[in-house]
Amino acid sequence: MRGLWTIFVVLLVCAAPVFAVTGGVTDDVSDAGVEAVGKLTGSNVDTSPNVRQQADPQSDVIGWENGHWHNESIAVNQSDGLTDAELKAYVGRAMARVEFIRKQEFKRPVQVESLPRAQYKRLVRAQARSQYTPSQRAWENQIWEAMFVTGEKPDAARQQTRLFQRRVAGFYLPDRDEIFVISDENLVVDNATLIHELTHALQDQHVGLASSQFEAKTMDGQRARDGLTEGEASYVEERYKNRCGNEWSCVEMPGPPRAKTPYGGGSLPNFNLGMQVSLIQPYADGPAYVASNVESEGWEAVERKYRNPPKSSAQVIDPNKANEEPTTLQLGEQARNGWKLYGKKGENGSETVGETGIYTMFWYQGRVYDNPIIRWRTFEDPESGEFDMFNYTSVPSEGWANDRLWPYHKGDKRGYVWETNWRTNEDATEFQRAYRDLLRGQNATRVAPGTWVIENGEFADAFRIVRDGRTVTIVNAPTRDDLSDIRPGIEDGRSNSRDVRPAIHD
Structure with a gap:
């Protein structure tokens, strides 16, 4: 998309x-x-x-x-x-x-x-x-x-x-x-x-x-x-x-x-700053990505990249990452009781926001909501030389291996399943903890193992967070009861699926 x-x-x-x-x-x-x-x-x-x-x-x-x-x-x-x-x-x-x-x-x-x-x-x-x-x-x-x-x-x-x-x-x-x-x-x-x-x-x-x-x-x-x-x-x-x-x-x-x-503070502009941070990432990290190729092997290396472009923003954020396809993720058990996907929008009904999107999510919480989950002010302090313009690296986002977000709808009601995959168990745990801190910053209340509810405000919803090894799954729904309809395989922070290891709730 x-x-x-x-x-x-x-x-x-x-x-x-x-x-x-x-x-x-x-x-x-x-x-x-x-x-x-x-x-x-x-x-x-x-x-x-x-x-x-x-x-x-x-x-x-x-x-x-x-x-x-x-x-x-x-x-x-x-x-x-x-x-x-x-x-x-x-x-x-x-x-x-x-x-x-x-x-x-x-x-x-x-x-x-x-x-x-x-x-x-x-x-x-x-x-x-x-x-x-x-x-x-x-x-x-x-x-x-x-x-x-x-x-x-x-x-x-x-x-x-x-x-x-x-x-x-x-x-x-x-x-x-x-x-x-x-x-x-x-x-x-x-x-x-x-x-x-x-x-x-x-x-x-x-x-x-x-x-x-x-x-x-x-x-x-x-x-x-x-x-x-x-x-x-x-x-x-x-x-x-x-x-x-x-x-x-x-x-x-x-x-x-x-x-x-x-970016560093003060009055917000008359456009969505989070969208802009997400949008400009190729311009911010791309020059250093290209420079690393030119400096090591000349322009011929860049020309080879055109025959095999990078597969994820993570590979542009860190030019040392291998140019390989992200790990495969499947939705698994479908929703019930009238909840439906949006057809073929995106990639078979799903979106991938990537390391850039996840970084933006945590950065925006610090910049706009005064919820410093990451060191968001370092955004303007890149670390990769003269051609790196902004810093898109943070502890809970840099271990990204893949993610897929499946939006659901039922009449006027909305929800989603967001499955994220990480390179190590430690990376998955860091993301899980950071996401929990995000919910707390939005005044969420923990109502059961792995289950949170934001009662009021622009993000008022129910959330379920489950980690299974290197995979962290987030389920969002209007109410706590809707969570189990959107993702039947996960109940109150525990997985009921037979083909996965016991899940770990927060």
Whole structure:
């Protein structure tokens, strides 16, 4: 399930776009997911260092595009918007710089166009109305409610729509060689955003971003693939920014820099911060993931990854993890007394939120609810070098081996079964304890072994938590009696299944 990603697949001529998001990794999201759109210091005019213009090559070469070498100066000032001539020079030199950093040649020209934000918002809103049926909205609500990012009443689909309407700065259209920059008035283009989106164009021309290998049925599977594509684009972007003002002159954006997203504290923004933390993970960890491959074996290693992309966000969070399929999980005994799955949504009726989703769940509790289950403030203190932007590692999430979340419904009633698998018994126990602390932070009361009830508030429900070795199963229902209907094999924290070892309740 790709959420609003799917919206753009339909909206933009059946091509999955690659986004640039404002306020993302540094504060903006870019096309194949959410990209960092950093701000550079200096004037609005491309002035320094002073590089002599060079003669054009006799044939197209890496580091030269459309009449411009990567290290030339150009006469571009976008304080009052870009003229056609300025845009042509700006894009041509940027393409040459992407080639120079990436060591790969563009096969075709790339167009950059402006899309007014008001028009963009209308398109997103119209497509959201078309995609999000009542059933799909209920599904989305249960996924994000299970992560304790939205409660029962808020509309998760609407919050995702709002996030994309406000935070996306631009996107690239695979198979179209087109980049759209969302602007309010005159066309201005952040140079880092341009480099990021042009890298997506280069990827598309060589590996085809619209191919099925870059799509996944689950949230976590998509995060993994985006970790490669967005990671490479963000890595090239960072390599580019490191040269600005030193080796290269760079076109500056007019106006003040955007405000930093308040991850560390203070007033909450006017969009769902938990959704954004989940969304930007490929942009945050992807650059370090790509850098680890480039630094060890060169760009050839990255090209091999395109033939065998990562399978989970855990492999992007920690590049040292083996690129293997997550462990298999099955639902087992079906619900009874009218409780039903949502057909084939997601992966045969289930979603996988992954290590990223579980980290987000615990991080959000500390940031928004003052329930410090993990050291959530370390989010802004990455530990994996200059290309790692945020820290998605915590004790109760890093032992992840797989998870599947099955939402259920019965009329207007909602519930779910969430099965999580961990690499060791200790990892499973750490997750179980952390989840119990989450419930306590939401004022849950323990009413039986492994069974908890939140009486009031946006997460008012009954919960059952059972650990069986390396597997922790969470059952959610409106009432305690409904728990046994949604998951008949587990009664008050004890498993009745014949094919498992005795379960351990909290």
